[in-house]
Amino acid sequence: MTFNSKFKKLLSSITLASLVALAGCSDSDDDEMVVIEPPPPPAPVVYTYEVSVTNLTHAQPMSPVAVVLHNEGQLWQLGQSASSGLEMLAESGDNAAVLADAIAIASQGGAGILASGMQETITVSITDNMPMMLSLATMLVNTNDAFTGINAMEISDLIVGESISMKTGSYDAGTERNSESMMTIPGPAGGGEGFNEMRDDVDFVAMHPGVVSQDDGLTQSALTQAHRFDNPTLMVMITRVE
Amino acid sequence: MKFTPIITALALATSSMAINAQQVEVSVTNLTQGIYYTPFLVAAHNTDMSLYQLGQPASAELQMMAEGGDISGLSAMLTNGSADIIENPAAGLLAPGMSTTAMLDTSDGNDRLSLVAMLLPTNDGFVGLNGWQIPTDAGTYTFTVNAYDAGTEVNNEMINGGGAPGVLGIPVEPGGNGGTGGMGVTDVEENATVHVHRGNLGDDDMTGGKSDLSNTVHRWLNPVARITVTVM
Numbered sequence: 120m121t122f123n124s125k126f127k128k129l130l131s132s133i134t135l136a137s138l139v140a141l142a143g144c145s146d147s148d149d150d151e152m153v154v155i156e157p158p159p160p161p162a163p164v165v166y167t168y169e170v171s172v173t174n175l176t177h178a179q180p181m182s183p184v185a186v187v188l189h190n191e192g193q194l195w196q197l198g199q200s201a202s203s204g205l206e207m208l209a210e211s212g213d214n215a216a217v218l219a220d221a222i223a224i225a226s227q228g229g230a231g232i233l234a235s236g237m238q239e240t241i242t243v244s245i246t247d248n249m250p251m252m253l254s255l256a257t258m259l260v261n262t263n264d265a266f267t268g269i270n271a272m273e274i275s276d277l278i279v280g281e282s283i284s285m286k287t288g289s290y291d292a293g294t295e296r297n298s299e300s301m302m303t304i305p306g307p308a309g310g311g312e313g314f315n316e317m318r319d320d321v322d323f324v325a326m327h328p329g330v331v332s333q334d335d336g337l338t339q340s341a342l343t344q345a346h347r348f349d350n351p352t353l354m355v356m357i358t359r360v361e
Numbered sequence: 362m363k364f365t366p367i368i369t370a371l372a373l374a375t376s377s378m379a380i381n382a383q384q385v386e387v388s389v390t391n392l393t394q395g396i397y398y399t400p401f402l403v404a405a406h407n408t409d410m411s412l413y414q415l416g417q418p419a420s421a422e423l424q425m426m427a428e429g430g431d432i433s434g435l436s437a438m439l440t441n442g443s444a445d446i447i448e449n450p451a452a453g454l455l456a457p458g459m460s461t462t463a464m465l466d467t468s469d470g471n472d473r474l475s476l477v478a479m480l481l482p483t484n485d486g487f488v489g490l491n492g493w494q495i496p497t498d499a500g501t502y503t504f505t506v507n508a509y510d511a512g513t514e515v516n517n518e519m520i521n522g523g524g525a526p527g528v529l530g531i532p533v534e535p536g537g538n539g540g541t542g543g544m545g546v547t548d549v550e551e552n553a554t555v556h557v558h559r560g561n562l563g564d565d566d567m568t569g570g571k572s573d574l575s576n577t578v579h580r581w582l583n584p585v586a587r588i589t590v591t592v593m
Contacts, residue, residue, distance in 0.1 A: 173416040177510065177559045178551040236512070236554035238416045286507075334546065334562055334571065344516075345551055347559040349583050351507065354415055 163246045167361035168274070170255065172229070173238040173354040175286070178345040180306060181267070181353070182212025182258040184229035186243050188250035192222035193271045195256075195324045201292040203316075205324075208256055209264040209292035211305055211313025217256055224248055233257065244361070251275045253357060260306030261346045263299065264292040264320070265327045267353045277359040286351030289327040296320045299330060299340035309341040383467045384593040385495060387447075389476065390460040392505070393585050395578040397456055397535040398478040398488060399430030400449035404439045405467035405474055411492055412475050413555045419511040421526065423477075423555070427487040427511035429524030429532055430479040445471050454481070454535055467495065474590065476506075482534040482574055485514040486558045488586045501591045505584030510558040517545040518562060518572035531573070538578045540567035557583070 170186050185208065187194065194217065195205050204216030218226040225245035233239055252275075256268035267289045277283065295303065296319050305313040331337040334344035387403050404412075412435060413423050422434030432448060439446050445468055451461035455478070465474075473492040480486040490506050510516070515529060520539045523530025533539075546562050563576035 175415055175557040176552070177556060236416055236552040236556055335576070344546055344559075344562045345549065347562070349508070349557055349560050351557060351583070 164249075165244055165246050165361050166249055166359070167242060167244040168253065168277075169358045169360050170241045170243065170253070171238060171356040171358070172233060172241070172255070172257075174233045174235045174352070175354055176235045176259065176348045176352050178235055179259040179261050179348055179352065180235060181233040182208065182260055183214050183231055184233060184239070184241060184255060184257040185214035185217040185268075186227045186229075186241050187217065187220060187223045187254045188225040188243060188245055188252070189220075189222040189254065189271070190224060190251045194220070194254045194268070195270060195290070195292075197290075197325060198323050200322050201294050201324050205256065205266070206264070206292055206294040206316075206318075207314050209258050209266040210295050210315065212258040212260050213314065214256070224250060229257070232260070249275060255355065257353070259289060259348065259352065261304055261308040261342060262306070262327075262330055263297045263303055264295040265289050265330075266292060269355060272357075274357060274359070277357070279359050279361060282356055282358040284354070284356045287353045287355060288350040289348065289352045291325055291327040293321045293323045293325060294318045297328075297330070299332070299337055299342050301341035304341050308343070308346055311341070382469055383472075383495060383497075385465045385467060385474070386462060386591040386593070387465060387474065387476065388460055388462045388589040388591075389455070390587040390589075391455050391457055391585070392587055393581045394457050395536060395538070396483075396581055396585070397454045397481040398451075398586075399426075399454060399481060400432060401451065401455070401461065401463070401476060401478040402426070402432040402435055402439075403447040403450060403463045403465065403474075403476045404444045405465050405471040405495065406439055406442060406444035406492075407470050408473055408492070410439065410442045410444065410473070412477055413489060413491060413509070413511075415509070415556065416554050418553060419513050419555050423487075424485070424511055424513040424526045426477055427479055427485040428514050428526050428528075430481070431524075432477070435477065443468065443471070457536075472497075476588065480508055480558075480585070482520060482531045482539060482579060483558070483561060484516045484518065484529075484531055485511040487511060490588060493590075495590070496592055499592050501589060503587065503589045505587050507583040508558040508581065508585045510552070510556055512550060512553045512555055515548055515550045516561075517547060518574045519543050519545055520573040534574070536578070538575050540570070540573040540575065542569045543573040544569070544571050546571045
């Protein structure tokens with residue numbers, strides 16, 4: 120017997136069985152009639168978050184922001200080696216690998232470079248799976264491997280219409296030495312190389328010490344005093360809208 | 362007797378408001394080792410007012426304060442908006458490491474606290490607290506705040522008395538560690554909105570170099586002030 124004929128036979132016996140069941144019920148007015156119907160599919164529940172970001176630096180454009188919803192894990196851990204996705208984002212500004220991280224249940228990238236003083240709102244949605252956490256990362260592009268963001272912030276308590284605001288500090292991915300040389304700064308100040316898989320630095324994530332710049336005595340630096348920064352570097356407001 | 366019902370109605374209306382008058386003590390500590398604060402403006406105001414917004418251009422009133430320490434413009438703006446204000450609680454400059462305290466009796470609806478002062482010596486740096494919601498519960502609340510750049514003046518770091526809005530330069534170095542003869546650190550302001558101050562650069566040449574500021578005296582890292590609010 121082929122699979123098809125088996126399946127047809129099964130179907131016809133189900134049809135017969137339901138007819139018999141209905142017939143059995145039809146004349147018994149006293150009994151509660153039980154008609155087993157497939158339950159209507161539940162209306163999908165959509166969880167939507169608007170993430171507003173403002174670049175607070177003087178002259179550090181930020182790479183397209185990565186916003187990730189997840190239920191477990193972290194984008195980075197202080198004192199631990201950066202993931203290759205985070206290394207990619209922090210050295211070159213490419214957010215693709217972070218957006219596709221294994222922990223992500225939904226993710227959304229920013230529209231483009233976020234210049235200093237500029238604000239952008241990124242909307243991220245997920246259906247039928249209330250996200251527990253939100254993470255966000257973006258590179259300070261006139262650096263070797265500096266990034267800022269938020270790491271596994273609890274958002275499950277947010278009700279519709281509620282917001283959380285915060286300002287974020289800056290981290291060093293620890294994957295590229297802070298030479299500040301033109302060849303190694305991908306942003307407009309250098310126009311140099313972005314990602315390089317070689318890890319020639321401490322290989323753990325820590326707070327960023329800031330840039331030195333040629334104005335402050337690092338002669339090989341492609342950076343000027345304008346690229347120096349202090350924390351916080353990004354303002355973030357997360358609003359649950361749905 | 363005619364007035365009684367009106368007075369009763371007023372009293373009822375007042376007591377039904379969610380936000381009532383409070384007595385609030387605001388204490389500010391300068392957390393830097395080499396930066397002075399010009400006279401503070403401390404205000405309780407309603408939710409519609411704001412002294413500045415990060416990522417937005419400064420108002421002319423904020424520019425006056427940030428470039429020259431002149432709080433009269435912001436003060437007038439707040440007074441027009443029925444804010445409760447205290448000016449200059451330190452009776453002059455607030456030196457590094459020092460604290461000052463202001464007592465505010467807030468009016469109904471003025472449940473937001475703001476506070477600003479210019480950082481000296483900087484071109485247009487200021488310390489700011491913007492619209493912090495005053496708790497209704499009595500108690501003591503402590504937090505720290507950051508230094509911002511008004512984005513209205515190039516940070517050339519030259520001490521030349523320039524404090525009026527639009528006049529380039531730093532008004533004064535109150536600590537006596539200022540230099541002369543700097544060439545100017547930069548002639549470009551790349552972010553014309555209110556943003557986080559990148560810090561002074563300074564140099565080690567007190568009679569020349571790029572900056573009239575010292576790279577060992579006039580630097581700071583955030584936070585630059587601690588604020589303690591006691592709600593009575």
